[in-house]
Amino acid sequence: MSFFAGLFGWTSSGGSEASASSRGPAAPQPSYSFERLQQLYNRLAQFRESDLEKSGEGDALIETVRQITEALIWGEQTNNSQFFDFFCEKSIFSDLVHVLGLRKASKKVKLQLLQTLSMLIQNIHRQTSVYYILSNNHVNRLMSTNMDFDDEEVLAYYITLMKSLAMRLDSESIKFFFIQHPEPAFPLYIEATKFFSHKDHMVRATVRTITLQVYKIQDQPMRRFVLRHAAESYFSQLAYHLQDLWLRLNAAAAKVNSEEDVSVVQRENELQQDLQIYLSDVFELGIDELNEVLADRLLNGALLPVLLAGLSGSSNESPVRSLAPHVALFLIRQVLDTFHCPVLVEPLAQALLWSSVPAALAYVLPGQDSTGGMKEAEFVKNPLRDNFLGTLRSSEDRTFLMAAAVVHGCIMQRSIFSDAFLTSAQLLPGKRAKGEKKAAKGGSDLPEPLMLLLQAIQERTSWQLLPYMALARMLLEIVHADIMPSAVHEAAHRVTESSMKAAAVHVREVLQEAQQGEDAGAWLVDIFVEEWEQHKAGLPHLPEFFADPRRLAPARGGLAGRRYSVQRQGIVSAQNAVRSLFLTRRLLRGLRSPAPAQGEGQPWLRYSAEPLPLQLPEEASRPCEGTSLDLEECSCVGCKTLADKARQLILDPAWLVLAEPNPSNAVVTTVWPIWQVQSLIDRSDPRTLQIGMNAHKPGMKPGEAVAYNPPVSTYFTLTLNFGDVKACTKAAVHLQARRRAIRSEMLQKAADFVQTCHAGQDSSEHESPAKALESVTTTVF
Numbered sequence: 001m002s003f004f005a006g007l008f009g010w011t012s013s014g015g016s017e018a019s020a021s022s023r024g025p026a027a028p029q030p031s032y033s034f035e036r037l038q039q040l041y042n043r044l045a046q047f048r049e050s051d052l053e054k055s056g057e058g059d060a061l062i063e064t065v066r067q068i069t070e071a072l073i074w075g076e077q078t079n080n081s082q083f084f085d086f087f088c089e090k091s092i093f094s095d096l097v098h099v100l101g102l103r104k105a106s107k108k109v110k111l112q113l114l115q116t117l118s119m120l121i122q123n124i125h126r127q128t129s130v131y132y133i134l135s136n137n138h139v140n141r142l143m144s145t146n147m148d149f150d151d152e153e154v155l156a157y158y159i160t161l162m163k164s165l166a167m168r169l170d171s172e173s174i175k176f177f178f179i180q181h182p183e184p185a186f187p188l189y190i191e192a193t194k195f196f197s198h199k200d201h202m203v204r205a206t207v208r209t210i211t212l213q214v215y216k217i218q219d220q221p222m223r224r225f226v227l228r229h230a231a232e233s234y235f236s237q238l239a240y241h242l243q244d245l246w247l248r249l250n251a252a253a254a255k256v257n258s259e260e261d262v263s264v265v266q267r268e269n270e271l272q273q274d275l276q277i278y279l280s281d282v283f284e285l286g287i288d289e290l291n292e293v294l295a296d297r298l299l300n301g302a303l304l305p306v307l308l309a310g311l312s313g314s315s316n317e318s319p320v321r322s323l324a325p326h327v328a329l330f331l332i333r334q335v336l337d338t339f340h341c342p343v344l345v346e347p348l349a350q351a352l353l354w355s356s357v358p359a360a361l362a363y364v365l366p367g368q369d370s371t372g373g374m375k376e377a378e379f380v381k382n383p384l385r386d387n388f389l390g391t392l393r394s395s396e397d398r399t400f401l402m403a404a405a406v407v408h409g410c411i412m413q414r415s416i417f418s419d420a421f422l423t424s425a426q427l428l429p430g431k432r433a434k435g436e437k438k439a440a441k442g443g444s445d446l447p448e449p450l451m452l453l454l455q456a457i458q459e460r461t462s463w464q465l466l467p468y469m470a471l472a473r474m475l476l477e478i479v480h481a482d483i484m485p486s487a488v489h490e491a492a493h494r495v496t497e498s499s500m501k502a503a504a505v506h507v508r509e510v511l512q513e514a515q516q517g518e519d520a521g522a523w524l525v526d527i528f529v530e531e532w533e534q535h536k537a538g539l540p541h542l543p544e545f546f547a548d549p550r551r552l553a554p555a556r557g558g559l560a561g562r563r564y565s566v567q568r569q570g571i572v573s574a575q576n577a578v579r580s581l582f583l584t585r586r587l588l589r590g591l592r593s594p595a596p597a598q599g600e601g602q603p604w605l606r607y608s609a610e611p612l613p614l615q616l617p618e619e620a621s622r623p624c625e626g627t628s629l630d631l632e633e634c635s636c637v638g639c640k641t642l643a644d645k646a647r648q649l650i651l652d653p654a655w656l657v658l659a660e661p662n663p664s665n666a667v668v669t670t671v672w673p674i675w676q677v678q679s680l681i682d683r684s685d686p687r688t689l690q691i692g693m694n695a696h697k698p699g700m701k702p703g704e705a706v707a708y709n710p711p712v713s714t715y716f717t718l719t720l721n722f723g724d725v726k727a728c729t730k731a732a733v734h735l736q737a738r739r740r741a742i743r744s745e746m747l748q749k750a751a752d753f754v755q756t757c758h759a760g761q762d763s764s765e766h767e768s769p770a771k772a773l774e775s776v777t778t779t780v781f
Helices: 003-008 015-022 034-045 049-053 057-077 081-089 092-100 107-123 127-134 138-143 152-166 187-193 201-216 220-253 259-284 288-307 325-338 342-353 359-364 383-392 397-412 419-424 448-459 465-480 486-514 524-535 542-547 571-592 617-621 725-757 769-777
Strands: 356-358 379-381 636-641 646-651 655-661 666-673 677-681 688-694 715-722
Touching: 034 057, 034 081, 034 092, 049 057, 057 081, 057 092, 057 107, 081 092, 081 127, 092 107, 092 138, 107 152, 127 138, 138 152, 138 187, 152 187, 152 201, 187 201, 187 220, 201 220, 201 259, 220 259, 220 288, 220 325, 259 288, 259 325, 288 325, 288 342, 288 359, 325 342, 325 397, 325 542, 342 359, 342 383, 342 397, 342 419, 356 359, 359 379, 383 397, 383 448, 397 448, 397 465, 397 542, 448 465, 448 486, 465 486, 465 524, 465 542, 465 571, 486 524, 486 571, 486 725, 524 571, 524 725, 571 725, 636 725, 646 725, 677 725, 688 725, 715 725
Parallel strands: none
Antiparallel strands: 356 379, 636 646, 636 715, 646 655, 655 666, 677 688, 688 715
């Protein structure tokens, strides 16, 4: 099969050649004679426009074009220049372009012409051949040919042809694509930009590839043409399209009630992320005049009127054309993470964070009064900053978290924002601006945004795990940043320590209240262990975390994945208290760690291997499944599983152990901590013991137990049948008594741990977090 036959799924005409190639163990490589090419051309020359209306003539034309193209590529691959010289001499390329533009040409003919032209452009390698194809205005005629772009198949082939041509673009070939006289024209670029917002991803990707390829070329007349087109049309269209994508994301986020809704938000988010990445690629080319135009269009067409309008609280904006505050902040953080061009990002941050801004900038900010009569160089008050600080005080957790993400993003963008800029934005400590009110009683030189982040440690004690861990990482990175003075570190340390002590007091109260309950608070052990395992995970990677559209969904309450056998009053409150203690403790340990040297990883970001503080010495001697043990040295009770397999239940003080008896010894089949085992005698058959086993994290499975909710489960069941009621009762009493005893010991260890965190102080003696914050802010400088 020939090259084209393999690509398009057809065989060349000529029955004798086809049958000859199909005989024998291996088909020979195709070969073409110059005479054959002449014959094909003569056949092509005989076609008339009227022939396209005749039945079957279109297929004959397609076949002829295919064979001519295959012959030309074969000539290129065998370095036989005679073939392409003939192609040039007879202007065959021009004929193909002409047929493509005929109204009478069927869709099938046009598809094959587009396909073969693409293949020809891709596979011609000799420079002279390439220049011929591109010369004589063939390419520009081709790009300007009217076609039915509503037909997705036609558009797909056309876009592929465009991409093939774009790959030929360079500083030498640009003269074939860009026409200066009589009027400047650049059909490849202009036609490509018309599809910038097409619904098909591959079409959009091709448009972006072509435009980036064009922008790279250093040809001043062409660049002036492109810059004028970008300023007048293309960049404004991109800005308005980005605005529309943001509004669509906002609408999708407002409807989130299920996982299916989240997937819709995910799709909308990916669309706007893709466009942001493309725009960033344009900026990264480093073409100053292009960047200035693009930044101006994005600022005035998307960032200022849409993102900041979501924070302005202006009643002039239609709800349909504005964003919810948490969505606006979510997108601002993405802009900070995606773009690294000061000409775009500095005005955005300035409009958001500076207490006063140039009059020229204030004039275009949403919801601002007229600044008429003021000179552009003059500075005016910026009420948007107060609105932004309001989001840092918001009781709505999503809004606060995304506002904190914006503060963190600005401070960590060292390649964009200078120390002087961050000081003016009041994200770095500095002298208070003239006339500025004190941020706290007694005065404070601690920047107000940082104060509000520190307040969040003490105030937001009922968060879910991931947002809390993200806040912890933001604070650690901000405080350990090399631009932060030591006084900020001291302030963060003192507030966090005080918050940890307050959390310890809360947990101690939870323990004391629970111990008055029915099972003396034994259920709290599950809370401690689960929260401990979860809080040890590595802190989230913030750019990924804040780009995840799940941040836009409302927080879901309820239990954190565990199947509790008894739904108790106060479980969620206990979870929040313990989580707050563990994470403020971890944050404090991170603050106490020295800042890592450049190139070293931060130790406080990684998974923590710290052992569970509730662990008992007996748990260190865990039997292993698959090992042997001597039943004569063990106290045990005989039983059978549901599969009627004989087992021995070993009456171990710390572990539920099942073993398969053998003549000489026994093999352990199931091992699980007794404190995680619940047992209940079956009412319908008092010789049957129903056993439930909790796992504090997914991925753990006790031997022969069955998952309650596979494939991922943290609860397992096991049924044991005993020979009589007495044996069943003995086993149940042992398991229940040891469960209570071990949990009681673990609760005592939990109380000791809490006391250690509290540093041995009585709740009435320790300094409150609010007082700690007030005291440190008055002594920062």
